[in-house]
Amino acid sequence: MNGFDEISAPLRTIMTPGPVEVDPRVLRAMSTPILGQFDPAFTQMMNETMDMLRQVFQTKNQWAFPIDGTSRAGIEAVMCSVIEPGDKVLIPIFGRFGHLLTEIAERSGAEIYTIECEWGKVFDQQEIIDEVKKVQPKVLAIVHGETSTGCMQPLDKIGPACRELDVLSIVDAVATLGGTEVKVDEWQLDAVIGGSQKCLSVPSGMAPITYNERVERLLFTRKKVERGVAQAHDQVKVNHPIRSNYFDLSQLQDYWGPRRLNHHTEATSMLYALREGLRIVLQEGLKERFERHRLHEKSLTAGIQAMGLQYNDVLWKLPMVTCITIPAGIDGDSVRKMLLEQFGIEIASSFGPLHGKIWRIGTMGYSCRKENVLFVLSALEAVLIRHGASIQIGHALQAALNVYEAYV
Numbered sequence: 001m002n003g004f005d006e007i008s009a010p011l012r013t014i015m016t017p018g019p020v021e022v023d024p025r026v027l028r029a030m031s032t033p034i035l036g037q038f039d040p041a042f043t044q045m046m047n048e049t050m051d052m053l054r055q056v057f058q059t060k061n062q063w064a065f066p067i068d069g070t071s072r073a074g075i076e077a078v079m080c081s082v083i084e085p086g087d088k089v090l091i092p093i094f095g096r097f098g099h100l101l102t103e104i105a106e107r108s109g110a111e112i113y114t115i116e117c118e119w120g121k122v123f124d125q126q127e128i129i130d131e132v133k134k135v136q137p138k139v140l141a142i143v144h145g146e147t148s149t150g151c152m153q154p155l156d157k158i159g160p161a162c163r164e165l166d167v168l169s170i171v172d173a174v175a176t177l178g179g180t181e182v183k184v185d186e187w188q189l190d191a192v193i194g195g196s197q198k199c200l201s202v203p204s205g206m207a208p209i210t211y212n213e214r215v216e217r218l219l220f221t222r223k224k225v226e227r228g229v230a231q232a233h234d235q236v237k238v239n240h241p242i243r244s245n246y247f248d249l250s251q252l253q254d255y256w257g258p259r260r261l262n263h264h265t266e267a268t269s270m271l272y273a274l275r276e277g278l279r280i281v282l283q284e285g286l287k288e289r290f291e292r293h294r295l296h297e298k299s300l301t302a303g304i305q306a307m308g309l310q311y312n313d314v315l316w317k318l319p320m321v322t323c324i325t326i327p328a329g330i331d332g333d334s335v336r337k338m339l340l341e342q343f344g345i346e347i348a349s350s351f352g353p354l355h356g357k358i359w360r361i362g363t364m365g366y367s368c369r370k371e372n373v374l375f376v377l378s379a380l381e382a383v384l385i386r387h388g389a390s391i392q393i394g395h396a397l398q399a400a401l402n403v404y405e406a407y408v
């Protein structure tokens, strides 16, 4: 023995806004033996995954495939493939991940324009449309579900307005895909990035994306095939080639498409995981899955309210993230620590101006279950009593159970 023990991860109840608990079926799929990436048995799985992604993104786009890497890899792949140095990019910011879009666009050489609203709020869609008209950017990049603040930005009018104004829309739907409506075609969104470790309940490490022909046409103007695999008909000289090789969507679509151009070595076990995660989503049904997320959110918030705590009870609340105001005089980190140590439950804190002010409880994917909601409410009540918080005792679970009883 070399002194290192076999992995023994404690079993947790993960109620954060991601990563969340992984469905056991996904874990089983991940232990499937490895295949070569051009083995027909594997390429068939790639095609099936693309098919299922189209359904989950509610799109007829040809291109829907995962980028290997965490969700920001998906964002970075889209941005660095679409944005050429000097392009105007408008980013409305309403939390941490709007800043991330800005950061990534900046590194792609964009001329950045931002508008910001207070964390905890979202924009009126017309305000964004007016700004698009004013700035006339090439790209509007925006977050759909802002996990840092628990807010969801409506997009149904922004997408069509961008289309009319010939602006490309790029949307971070990392937190929302598979948990609530993300209507790529109906909202006329040009490129959308999802997350694996959130409502899809797959481990972090792959980022599903989709984009339409408007994006594809642009990629074609920047396409440069890697020297070692290029053929005579491939362009080798272009004005503004995509700067990243790894995140070059023009080459990646040739890898995922019929050409099967050799690019990176596919993360086969992650692909098994994503494929199974998507199969579970479609077996459950999109409508049913979104309804399940709403039901457990309703039960959780009923319990939180019955305990006498405040939460983000706003029209634009993100259904899968509940932000609870930490009561005055209570040490938020100490409460989280006790939840983890005594109950094995993980909830999250937040960032920036909300750090130390709120806890965030996620109800996403496989973690979004009745027993988890009841467990987190009972444990939170017990921990808050230990911390001397002034709360209503004995009401939270009854309120949550009432919601479940009314549902059947």
Ligand SMILES: Cc1ncc(COP(=O)(O)O)c(C=O)c1O
Residues within 6 Å of the ligand: 018, 070, 071, 072, 073, 097, 100, 143, 145, 146, 147, 148, 172, 174, 175, 195, 204
């Ligand atoms: C809305 C949103 N966008 C982007 C990201 C970045 O994802 P990752 O950490 O997987 O790169 C996150 C992660 O929490 C997120 O919640």
